[in-house]
Amino acid sequence: MKRNFTKKDLHTGDIIENRAGERGVVILENDCIVYQAGGLDIFEEVFTDDLFVDGTDRFGDIMKVYHDDEDGCLGFNKLFGLEPVFVRRNDKGTRERAAELSEKHDPNKGMVTAILLEPCYRKYGEIFVDPSVKKDISGIGIEAIEDIDMEMSEAPSMTAAGEIKIDRTFVPFPDAENLFLLYNQYQEEWHLQIAEEHRRSGHTQDDSPVFVIPEENIAVHSRCLIVRKDESGRIVNLEKDDLEKAKKYMVRMEERRNK
Numbered sequence: 001m002k003r004n005f006t007k008k009d010l011h012t013g014d015i016i017e018n019r020a021g022e023r024g025v026v027i028l029e030n031d032c033i034v035y036q037a038g039g040l041d042i043f044e045e046v047f048t049d050d051l052f053v054d055g056t057d058r059f060g061d062i063m064k065v066y067h068d069d070e071d072g073c074l075g076f077n078k079l080f081g082l083e084p085v086f087v088r089r090n091d092k093g094t095r096e097r098a099a100e101l102s103e104k105h106d107p108n109k110g111m112v113t114a115i116l117l118e119p120c121y122r123k124y125g126e127i128f129v130d131p132s133v134k135k136d137i138s139g140i141g142i143e144a145i146e147d148i149d150m151e152m153s154e155a156p157s158m159t160a161a162g163e164i165k166i167d168r169t170f171v172p173f174p175d176a177e178n179l180f181l182l183y184n185q186y187q188e189e190w191h192l193q194i195a196e197e198h199r200r201s202g203h204t205q206d207d208s209p210v211f212v213i214p215e216e217n218i219a220v221h222s223r224c225l226i227v228r229k230d231e232s233g234r235i236v237n238l239e240k241d242d243l244e245k246a247k248k249y250m251v252r253m254e255e256r257r258n259k
Contacts, residue, residue, distance in 0.1 A: 005065060005086040006049050015066040016051075017084075020059040048101070051088075055105045058098050063088045113237040114182075115226035115246060116151065119191070119210045148235065152184050154191065154223050164190050170229075174215040176245040178231075181211060183224035191222035209251050 014026040016033060024033040024041070034040045041047070041060070048054045051062040065086040088094055149166045153159040159166060164186050171181040195207045209219040226246045230236045 005051060005088070007043060007047070007051065008049075009086070010065065011067060013068070016062045017064040017066075018059060019061050019063055050097070052097060052101055054101060056102045058102065061088070061098060112148070112227070112235050114148070114228075114235075115238065115243060117210045117224050117226070117250065119154075119221060119223060148182070148225065148227075149184075152182070152223055152225060153187055155187075158190075159184075159187070170227075171213060171216050171218050173245065173249075174213065176242070178229050179242055179245060180227055180229060181213060181218065181220065181224060181249075182227050183220050183222060188220060188222045195221070211249055212251055213249055 010026050010028060012026055012028045015023055016026060017023050022035055022037060024035040026033055031043045032040045033043070046053060046055070046060070047062070053060040064084045066082055067085045068082065149168070150156050150159060153164065153166075155164060158164045164184070167184045167186050169183055169185045171183075173179040173181070199207070207221065209221045211220045211224055212218065226238070226242065227235050228238050228242060
């Protein structure tokens with residue numbers, strides 16, 4: 001039995017078994033595995049050369065391979081009593097390789113958690129938190145932010161086109177170390193300009209700020225974020241109590257949530 005098994009060791013007609021116990025037949029001419037329960041996977045698109053899923057679906061990793069030396073073609077009904085030619089042991093090396101691939105394709109890699117305040121909906125736009133905080137703010141949407149500059153914009157096409165310049169203005173919380181309000185000063189100017197035009201034309205709307213830090217003489221009316229930095233100044237995930245620290249600066253946000 002081979003300990004190091006790769007795609008070049010496979011033959012058409014071999015039967016594979018993955019972590020989930022699903023079985024499939026190898027068809028090298030079509031570069032694929034056709035599964036007994038239905039569906040197929042293309043080797044080039046799905047698997048690494050050492051037959052792990054090149055992604056985060058660890059259930060799809062190939063753990064066993066069966067081959068019939070007599071005629072080279074098995075079929076699912078010929079497996080009884082046949083020993084596999086390859087069995088992947090779930091040892092340290094296997095776990096490290098699986099973790100490496102999962103980390104490589106982690107959908108949250110490069111993302112940070114932050115609180116996003118939405119003025120246009122007069123409520124929390126969404127709360128972005130890690131799972132350890134989720135139970136403390138149940139009922140509020142859970143996601144993550146990757147591109148903070150674009151996520152801050154109320155008019156992303158205008159920001160992308162350069163009509164509203166991108167800016168990162170950080171305002172420290174007076175009583176919370178390494179916690180900051182983050183907003184785009186050019187977005188804020190645009191928001192206030194639009195609000196003034198609405199007033200002049202007779203439109204009525206709630207123009208109150210969404211976030212106020214009196215100690216810093218800061219009032220923000222446009223979309224803004226609450227973020228945390230580490231000691232090196234890098235933006236990192238919020239901590240468990242950060243929402244509570246931020247609430248007292250949110251203007252009428254609880255009321256807006258109910259609208």
